[in-house]
Amino acid sequence: MLSEEKSSHHGSVHYNNLIFLARQYYLVNNISNVTLILEEIESKPIPKNEHFLIIKAEFLFDKKDYINAAHYCHETLNLNPYFLGAHLLLCNIYL
Secondary structure, eight states, X not given: OHHHHHHHXXXXXXXXXXXXXXXXXXXXXXXXXXXXXXXXXXXXXXXXXXXXXXXXXXXXXXXXXXXXXHHHHHHHHHHOTTOHHHHHHHHHHHO
């Protein structure tokens, strides 16, 4: 049981580190690394949090994939209806 808890904790730390790295790469416009990190996160059978979902939405928005960007914004808002970034991105998509 203890080893499962450690493994679970390690997995969440790794996931949070990937989210942090994706944000950092996104801020410096290193899209190739953002793509790799998003693909790695998507390949894992774990629930995605609102931070991953909004990064994915922004990534798709920048690629002019507005339909899927809106989908990820809605997913973000399903998890956290007060997530301002998702509301603002939806405004940009719908305007």
